[in-house]
Amino acid sequence: MDEEEYQKMIKRCVRCSVCKWIPQVQIKSQKYASGCPAIDIYNYHPYSGGGKIILALAYEMGRIKPSEELRDIVYKCTVCGNCAVACKYMSTLEPIEIMMKLREKLVDTGCGPMPQQKTYIEAVKKVNNPYNEPHEKRMDWIPDDIHLDPKAKVLYYVGCTSSYRRKEMAIAAARIMNEAGISFNVLQEDEFCCGSPILRTGDSNTFEEILNKNLDIIESKGIETVVFSCAGCYDTFKVDYPLSRKYDFKVKHTVELFDELIESGQLKLTNNVPITVTYHDPCHLGRNAERYEDWDGDVVPLMPLISINIPPKPKRTGSKGIYDAPRNILKKIPGLKFVEMERIQEYAYCCGAGAGVKSAFPEMAIKTAKIRIEEAEDSGADILVSACPFCSTNLQDGIMDKNSKLKYFDISELILMALGLEPEKLKQATAEVA
Amino acid sequence: MLEKEILKEFQDIVGVENIDDGEVMTNAYAYNWCIEFVNYMEDKEPIPFSPIPKAVILPSSTEEVQKVVQLCNKYRIKFKAQSTGLGPWNQPSTDNSVILDLRRMNKIVKIDVKNLYAVVEPYVSGAQLQAETMKYGLNIHMPGAGPMASTLASHTSMAGPGFTSPQTGYSARNVLGTEWVLPTGEILRLGSFGLKNEPDWYSGDGPGPSLRGIMRGWVGTKSGLGVFTRVATKLFPYPCGTEYVLKGHSPIYDFKIPDFIRAYVVDCKNFKHLEKSFIRIEEEEIALICSHMSSYAVMAIFSYTLESLMDKIAFGSMKSPLVIVIAARTKREFDYKQKVMDYLMKELNLINIIGTKYEPESLFYAECLRTNLGYHGFIATGGFQSAKGQCDSAALCLRAEMKNKPLKQKYIEKGVIANDFGEGAWMTSYESGHFFHMEAPTFFDQTNVESVKGMGEYMEESNQMDLLKHLGVPFFIEGDHLHNHWGPHLMNYHNWLRKIKKIFDPNGVSDSGFYISGNEGDV
Known part of the structure; x- marks a missing residue:
């Protein structure tokens, strides 16, 4: 969103509060009607998507100044995108983009990001990962029996969290690709942070440097497909x-x-896995994984006060996330019973970890995870599954904190079970303590 | 900001984390939809911010509300309560105020299936309550503002007409027992909830004289007469099967249309025939929805983007459209209603566009059932408000609409409000034609100062026209200035209203910016 569009859009919130809920037509119970972790936990209106649009306008009008109060509200948000889905059911407002722009402005003034986030940004600059782990240990997760092909055109980009904190996911992914005969390689010492944790805090300049470095490396290797x-x-x-x-x-x-x-x-998924599973849609894989479509049309004044886009401007509504693939997989695992939670797909409730919240506001992250875990429990499942290392860490922390009987697995671990991999190999792939 | 000692006293009531008097928080609560033209109409700068409250307070119980109100009396600080908070009525009229955001009071206290009522706290939305009552085959009334709006606020503090009004009446009329923190801090329990022995919520009146009229006034006191903390509302049979399945993705979900529901869109061609058709259809008591709207609005309720709205330009030629939805729980009931509609279509010489020229998305039916159609009004310009509203006979409502048409056209030609290709009104019956509701939805651009000013001037002229042409009291006669202007023409009602206010709120702490003050000029 450019500055001109931003300045226009921040004047358009009608404070209807749909951003606080899942899309109105999808509400099936009082308990699971809400869609926004920040407003659920902090209650005051500015924590909602619409509330942050108001803050952006108040800031531009000089009514409020950069301050710790403003920073805390703006950063107590996982940028999960539910507000954008609910708002754009009908509207053309972009609450998340506005909020990200506001974060950028706070970074520019030196007010943002949060101190804990500054620490991990420095770690990325120094050792290429936000956990401040030695770069040379990045590939320590690779077991000896994993076959890598230096000539492969498929690159497995492991990421910092799977490399250092959720190794079971990386191991499972690699084993499955080996099992399927996929020739792949990893970047070894040339793999660095993707920049996501930095981008979400509003530090767009640092992010820009990282993305250029990563793209230069991948493009120099003639890679055709990158798998994550x-x-x-x-x-x-x-x-x-x-x-x-x-x-x-x-x-x-x-x-x-x-x-x-x-x-x-x-x-070939042949092994019986007799469990009842529900699937949590990660925001990054679901509604937020919808690409921006190029639009080179014209804004045509139709009559006073009304202009239309010709051709129609594509709207990111969260409808093009990756929703079917994980469900297809789960439904094909023999013996597995798949049940849905109430809030799914583009209106799934966030796990609570994203956009620097886990580091800066751990109490918010845990509270959100516990809300989601309760929803998973209510689905009747005994296993909660997802496909994101952040969700994995936070949901498992939430399960522990809530003392829930629910167990968590990454979807790749269930595939390993269904492939009937030997028990000792599965043992190697179990989760380490977050 | 509040003085430290006063802040501490509020904190002692609600807890430190539930009161905030910071610059950021209080500024955010000064914003609302349509405040820009309200400011303009009050000779202020047309910006979307009201006076900044001293603090925002989040009480969690009636007892906390009571203590907060008592403290406001002690320090003569005005309070403004809000639930889901849509609209300028939620805004303080002075910076010597605190906002009570009732978000933490969000319980469905009771659903009484046998006696057909539900009891809710302020922050239960229409969609939430409907989702729960549907589990018992029951429905609620939701206002045109939409399913995200607070059921309690609509019932106790606004009028609350809605698309299903032919069947479900309107919010203010569906109020049963009520729990009410008066401006003095006393708690008043209205209706059967006020009984000494075995209080329950089933009746809004008695024992003794009913106070519902005082509670409601003309179209609600908008937090000008205390804080409502719980209300009982009537429940109705859900109009069709309650299986509610939406597949696909936002925004065009694929809704499994219930077996027994059908929509009709007809053009009555002129006002006279519209009135006749409206009354005849309502006489038969079969409609879930029976709404007259502008041809633009018909296009809008079937659209999810401005561009897709333009695809329906064929509807733009309709002169006096009527949108009707019938629904039934059994085949026998549905057959009967369809038969009646077939008969009426012949009798009234009407042609249904649905099924002949146009087939709506299945989602349209979900939005009818969830009362989500009003939200489509924002598609055109992003800004939308009803310039006027009447609640009377079909004849008077239609007369108001006819008289308003040239006035509206004048402002359309000025380019300050958008063209809606027609009468520019929304009209529904209440309770199958017992009486009618009319308002004049108008599309303006809140980011365009000239449009904001134009909207304000149009509203003022429209209100004035109602007075001169004897069209009844408009909905938005709020605040001292307008009441003082209208009162002398209507049996000095404003003097009576002012007496009520003074008795109920001797210290004038319940913010009267959208009601009336005890002393003229107090606000």
């Missing part, structure tokens, strides 16, 4: 990178790849 098991990296490459720089390679999340491999018969 991290929804955050996938979203960043798929949606955010092209806004600054186009590239020619394809991007795929592992759930898309595995769904194709199962469909084509390259992966």
Whole structure:
């Protein structure tokens, strides 16, 4: 969103509060009608998507100044995008883009991001990951029996969280690709942070440097397809990178790849996995994974006060996220019973970890996770599954904190079970403590 | 900001985290939809911000509300309560005020299936309550503002007409027992909830004289007479099967249309025939929805973007459209209603566009059932408000519409409000034609100062016309200035209203910016 569009759009909120809920027509109960973790936890209107539009306007009008009060409200948001889905059911407002622009402005004034986020941004600059782990240990997750092909045209971009914190996801993804006979490689010492945790805090300049570095490396290797098991990296490459720089390679999340491999018969799920599972749509893989479509049309005045876009301007409504692939996989696992939660797909409730919230506001992250876990419990499932290392960490933290009987697995771990991999290999792939 | 000692006293009531007097928070609560032209009409700068409250308070119970109100009396600070908070009526009229955001009071207290009522706190939205009552095969009334609006606020503090008004009446008329924190801090329980022995919520009147009229006034007191903390509302049979399945993705969900529901869009060609058709259809008591609207509005309710609205330009030629939806719970009931409609179509010489020239998305039916049609009004310009509103006979409502048409056209030609290709009115019956509601939805651009000013001037002229042409009291006669202007023409009602206000609110702390003050010029 450019500055001109931003200045116009921040005047248009009608304070209807639909941004606080899932789309109105989708509400099926009082308990699960809400869609916004920030407003659920902090209650005051400015925490909602519309509230942040008001803050943006008040800021531009000079009614409020950069302050800790403003910063805390603006950063207590996981940028999950539910507000945008609910608002754009009918409207053309972009609450998330406005909020991100406001974060950029706070960074420009030195007010943002949060101190904890500044720390991890420095870590990325220093050791290429937000966890401040040594760069040389980035590939330590790779077991000896994983086969990598240095000549492969498929690149598995592991990401910081799977490399250092959720190794079971990286191992599972690699094993499954080996099992399916996919020739792939990893970037080894040339893999760095994708920049997502930095971008979401509003530090767009640092992000720009990172994306250029990453694209230079990948393009220099003649890669045709980049595969991600991290929804955050996938979203960043798929949606955010092209806004600054186009590239020619394809991007795929592992759930898309595995769904194709199962469909084509390259992966055969034969082992019985008799569990009841519900699936949590990660925001990065769901509603936020919808690309911006190029639009080169005209705004044509139709009559006084009314202009239309010719041709119609594509609207990101969250409808083009990756929703079917993970569900297809789960439904094809023998013996597995799949049940849905009430809030799913483009109106799924966030896990609570995103956009720097886990580091800056851990209490908000846990509270949100517990809300989602309760919804998963209410679905009747005994296993909660997702496809994102951030969701994995936060939901497991929430399960522990809530003392829930629910168990969490990454979807790739269930595929491993269905492939009937040997128990010791599965053992190697179990989650480490977050 | 509040003085430290006063802040501390409020904190002691609601907890430190539930009161905020920071610059950012209080500025955010000064914003609302349509405040820009309200400001203009009050000779202020046409910006979308009202006076900034001293603090925002989030009480969680009636007891906390009571204590907050008592403290406001002690320090003579005005309070303004809001629930879901849509519209200028939620805004303080002075900076010597606090806002009570009732968001934490969000319980459905009771759904009494046998006696057909539900009891809710302020921050239960229409969609939430309907979703729960549907589980018992029951429905609620929702205002045209939409399913995201507070059921309690619509019932106690506004009028609340809606698309299903032929069947479900209107909010203010559906109020049963009520719990009300008066401006003095006393708690008043209205209707059967006020009984000493076995209080319950089933009746809004008695024992003793009913106070519902005082509570409601003409179209609600808009927090000008205390805070309503719980209300019982009537429930109705859900109009069709309650299986509610939406597939696909936003915004065009694929709705599994219930077996027994059907829409009709007809053009009555002229006002005279519209009145006859409207009354005849309502006489038969079969309609879930029976709304007259401009041809633009007909295009809008079937559209999800401005561009897709333009695809329906064929509807733009309709002169006096009527949108009717019938729904039934059994085949026998549905057959009967369809038969009656077939008969009426012949009798009235009407042709249904639905099924002949146009087939709506299945989602249209979900939006009818969830009362989400009003929200489509924002598609054109983003800004939308009803310039006037009447609640009377079909004849008077239509007369108001006819008289308003040239006035509206004048402002359309000035280019300050958008062209809606027609009468520019929305009209529905209440309770199958017992009486009618009319308002004049108008599309303006809130980012365009000339449009904002034009909207304000149009509203003023429209109100004035109602007075001169004897068209009844418009909906938006609010605040001292307008009441003082209208009162002398209507049996000095404003003096009575002012007495009520003074008795109920001797310290004048319940913000009267959208009601009336006890002392003229107090606000």
